[in-house]
Amino acid sequence: MSKVAVIGGGWAGIAAAVALADAGHDIAVFEMAPQLGGRARSVAGQPDYDNGQHILIGAYRDSLALMRRLGVDPEQVLKRLPLALPYPGEPGLRLPPGSPLVAFTRGVLAHRGWPLGARLGLLAAAGGWLARGFRCDAALSVAELCAGLPAAVKRDLVEPLCVAALNTPAPQASARVFLRVLKDALFSGPGSADLLLPRRPLSDLLAGPAAAWLGDRLRLGTRVQAVEPGWRVDGERFDAVVLACTSVETARLTADVAPAWSATAQGLGFEPIVTVYLHSPGSALPSPMLALREGPDAPAQFVFDHGALGGAPGRFAFVVSGAAPWVARGGCAEAVLAQAVRELRWASPPVIDKVLTEKRATFACTPGLVRPPAFIATGLWAAGDYVEGPYPATLEGAVRAGRVAAQGVGAEAGGTGTGAKGAASGSPTNTP
Template sequence: MKVAVVGAGWAGLSAATRLADSGADVAVFDMAPQPGGRARSVAGDPPYDNGQHILIGAYRDSLALMQRLGVDVNAVLLRAPLALPYPGEPGLQLPPGPPLLAFTRGVLAHRGWPLPARLRLLMAATGWLVRGFRCAPGENVAHLCSGLPRVVLQDLIEPLCVAALNTPAAEASAEVFLRVLKDALFSGAGSADLLLPRRPLSELLATPAHAWLGPRLQLGRRVQRIEPEWQVDGEAFDAVVLACSSVEAARLTADIAPDWAHTAQQLPFQPIVTVYLQSPGSRLAAPMLALREGPDAPAQFVFDHGQLGGAAGRFAFVVSGAADWVARGDAGQAVLAQALRELAWASPPVLDRVLTEKRATFACTPGLQRPAAHIRPGLWAAGDYVAGPYPATLEGAVRAGAAAAQGVLAQGAAKGSPTNTP
């Protein structure tokens, strides 16, 4: 089969790798000068990341893809049991071991919460487990967790929700949030482990995939038109995988599949702002600290790049669900003030760089209609936004790419096209 993949983000690279491994003749097109999509590095010495990304142990497809491309995941990722320390506080820390036992032990050992609060969290988690981590499709996270003490909401539920779904708890889908909790906390030993990049983000997947794909990856080329059965800017293919953004996919399918294009075009977005500060000689108590968000405190997490193998004295503050701060236009100065109030510094921190990804993810709201992966025979969509149980994460993108590739290969096999479908 001859297959075009439009887009070289993590979804497109996942699809292209799976297709090429199965014997397909793959061509990958991306309008950007470098692969990786939103999960890439940008110019700097050393490079900055276009947003601070976190992986977790449950991202098995992402880790498998990295290994397939020759990446030593133990070298590029710092792995540690889930911990949410705050400045001057140890926070919740899960010990190693079976997930149910580790979660129970970690909650009971967290002396920062009163015992009744810890017990109420364990009771709520037990209820979610008994119900198979299911809830009404229209329920939001704030309602799902309304019976929990404020301290648990503030220190655990709200930061996890905004980190995983990039949507505030009052607006976020409880159905998707429960799926994240199920996979992260209860899907096997190590599934909740935090995996923090200790190399520039492009080295995790984009650069190795570029080397692996070679001339099959064409950068700086924006696809102008797709026509049925199947022409990509006049070149014939047996199938096409749209692994570009939902906005770009909607443009390319407006005439081919107008209903699908309309659904993709209607997706709401949430931005993420990453604020980089410089403070020579400074060091955090841990590579990652959680921060308490507030009216004058935009950031929910801060990362010490010096402890992650990057530039010493560089600190990345992450503002997720950042629509209000983008509208205000002063996230950088607000983060600097927050950092001065909440953290100790060996030298006065200065604002280094502010990176704003205005369409970082779709807003993961209750009952959101997401476009299907299968558009028409021979035409598939792959991206973290397609219909499925996961929010817009790296793992969601990788799985969507693999699923689209399998769909293409299955249709090719049904038509008698020669492939080596596993």
């Protein structure tokens, strides 16, 4: 049994801590905030608000398994819906149940909002991606990958899916990562593309149950100042350390012990996300989630009806992903309000309730991006949605990174029979 420090209590840190504890290691979890959850939690002191709107999908098997391990039934806390991208007044693309390939084909052919040529063009492109194993040149952007697609398909499907999954606009987003997301979501098994929308506060999904499960192994409100060879965390001796904090914090803590790794982490750029909560008593959307068409005066790409998801009736979360231009302009709340009034029907005039801006919500998922590996040094591992891997900055990416780091620690301790290099690249259990 090893004594292991997990620094950071977001979803990656929780995943690492649970896996390490289940393997019999003595763990301590350091979290600088007063609660667990990282960027996917409820707002401190206001538990009925989340620090951003999150979506899970059916392909997030590791995240769902982690919830179950902590005693959370995903069917109770998440609303499962077949993938649909309805727009105000338009049904949009909807995938029927069944085999993913058949469902995608049927859904596209049934989409009467697109001309037949557009539908056939999308199916032809998707067939080409499938034939190539959803692989492409690492230097390609999503916009370049999809340049030949009909304009309606790019506008109504590719661009909103890209910014939702990668939080990076299509002209700047990695086509390779985008294709991996499509592969796992649309073609990895029945239900993999289903939308899983939280119908409880985010902290109820993982952070709260994890805090109860960890108990006295959790050290909240503790910002680690130094990690030194040995391994010592602020002077306390450990056999191994998992750095599950942000890339910025991990770069700070590794600047002296692994300067090359630290420099790679420091080189990551970021994309913000803005969530604008509007309040309109008596109002409801026709669906729990609607897609919106982004434009020069229309910042939001999606809106969620919290009343339809078991939350506060009359509260609506408008999400602005890839929000750097709006943050640079000083914000977008009034523009979102104008967009909402213009595009949706309201029983009462909506008003701005709360605005939450995550300036470093995710790393910018750009073509050819070099991300730091999970393995830093013997006994020192990184876990976060930003570490080297095939996925963008998602909850599932964070959970998988946490598990990979835990496997690496176990391999080094001789407990798994898997080499550290193999653990760093992920095990078969990490692939849907």
